[in-house]
Amino acid sequence: MPAKGKLLRLLTYAIIAIAALVWVLRFDIKAAREMPPPQPEAEPADLISVQIMQSQALPYTQTLEIQGQVEPHYSVDLRAEVAARVLAVPVAKGQRVTKGQLLLELDQDARKAQLAQAEADLHYKQQDLEANRRLIAAGGSTRRDVLRLGSEVADARLAVEEARLGLSRTRPEAPFDGVIDRLDVDPGDYLSLADSWGRLVDIDTLKVRAWVAQQDVAALSLGQPVRVRLLDGTRLEGELSFIAFSADEETRSYQIEAIVKNPEARRIAGASASMTIETGSIRAHRLSAALLTLNDHNQVGVRVLDGDNRVHFRPVTLLSGGMSQAWVAGLDEQVRLITLGAGFAAEGQEVRPVEVDDSGVELEPGSER
Numbered sequence: 001m002p003a004k005g006k007l008l009r010l011l012t013y014a015i016i017a018i019a020a021l022v023w024v025l026r027f028d029i030k031a032a033r034e035m036p037p038p039q040p041e042a043e044p045a046d047l048i049s050v051q052i053m054q055s056q057a058l059p060y061t062q063t064l065e066i067q068g069q070v071e072p073h074y075s076v077d078l079r080a081e082v083a084a085r086v087l088a089v090p091v092a093k094g095q096r097v098t099k100g101q102l103l104l105e106l107d108q109d110a111r112k113a114q115l116a117q118a119e120a121d122l123h124y125k126q127q128d129l130e131a132n133r134r135l136i137a138a139g140g141s142t143r144r145d146v147l148r149l150g151s152e153v154a155d156a157r158l159a160v161e162e163a164r165l166g167l168s169r170t171r172p173e174a175p176f177d178g179v180i181d182r183l184d185v186d187p188g189d190y191l192s193l194a195d196s197w198g199r200l201v202d203i204d205t206l207k208v209r210a211w212v213a214q215q216d217v218a219a220l221s222l223g224q225p226v227r228v229r230l231l232d233g234t235r236l237e238g239e240l241s242f243i244a245f246s247a248d249e250e251t252r253s254y255q256i257e258a259i260v261k262n263p264e265a266r267r268i269a270g271a272s273a274s275m276t277i278e279t280g281s282i283r284a285h286r287l288s289a290a291l292l293t294l295n296d297h298n299q300v301g302v303r304v305l306d307g308d309n310r311v312h313f314r315p316v317t318l319l320s321g322g323m324s325q326a327w328v329a330g331l332d333e334q335v336r337l338i339t340l341g342a343g344f345a346a347e348g349q350e351v352r353p354v355e356v357d358d359s360g361v362e363l364e365p366g367s368e369r
Contacts, residue, residue: 047352051340052305054355057333060284060319064219064277068210068228072201072269073259074176078103080191081169082111093183097174097200104185104197106170115163122156129153178202203269206262208238210275211253217243219279226258227276230268236260240277282329284319289326291337292318302328303342304335309353311338311345 084106091103129149135141182199191197208228212220220243228236238260247254258275262268291302293313301315314335316328336353338345345351 049352052336052353055337057283062279066210068208068275071207073205074202078198080195086189101174108170111167118159118163125153125156208258217254229274284329303338
């Protein structure tokens with residue numbers, strides 16, 4: 001029996017060992033179900049480096065650029081106001097004249113005769129009126145006759161004034177200071193009523209006329225400074241003198257006029273010119289034109305970094321620009337412009353900023369610009 005007892009003990013030990021193993025495995029399986037396996041530490045991804053520059057908004061004076069036509073401030077066709085023969089032409093083409101200066105001498109004989117006849121008729125009717133007034137008391141005249149004669153005297157006075165005016169029109173004078181721009185008459189010519197014989201223009205002051213789009217006219221007001229640039233580069237200064245109240249029915253644009261001085265008496269009337277009108281000041285950013293880009297919707301803008309160093313596209317309004325720099329509106333007062341590397345980063349992507357100053361020199365972290 002000793003052998004049988006030994007076998008029984010061994011069997012008992014084996015059963016205990018199996019039970020213990022099952023108990024341990026049960027807890028390991030439960031732990032495996034409830035606890036995730038340990039994860040390997042993620043290595044930080046390398047951030048793209050982009051070059052940035054701090055940009056501060058500055059005052060910017062908005063201007064309106066339009067094309068215009070230069071005209072004399074005053075221009076008048078000289079026409080005959082009476083029919084008469086030309087006796088003398090005391091001025092020459094291109095001559096400067098002053099207001100009131102004699103421009104032409106016409107034959108006065110016919111006008112002098114008309115004036116003499118009108119004055120004689122007036123004198124006769126005045127004498128007749130006075131005689132009838134004296135006869136009223138004696139019954140030799142009536143008040144009705146006096147009133148009739150009074151009316152005739154008034155008509156006679158009007159005839160005298162018309163004759164005197166006709167006589168004065170045989171000596172036409174300059175209505176303003178200017179230059180004889182055209183002269184088409186010679187002594188001996190006969191001028192009929194309303195015949196044109198010359199033109200007088202004022203070139204010391206010029207008028208520039210242009211048309212403004214309806215979306216721009218609201219920014220204009222009388223007296224605004226105007227700079228005029230001629231085709232040869234000459235610049236003149238003036239101010240806005242007229243803004244139409246109604247738009248052209250076809251173009252929906254408004255006519256404007258500016259008065260400018262022409263101290264050097266340049267021969268530019270009738271020429272084209274560009275007008276620059278200041279329309280107010282706003283805050284804007286001045287930046288390199290190379291920083292402007294387009295998004296998927298063909299909007300013009302720039303790429304900037306936010307406070308978390310993430311890339312964003314910001315649309316802008318182009319105010320003015322050239323080959324090297326541009327003025328834009330629509331950005332915050334201060335922005336971090338991406339000047340290099342924006343094409344390698346997507347919208348919203350975090351990047352590593354490297355700040356440079358206006359000259360492109362890299363700044364140390366925390367250094368003053």
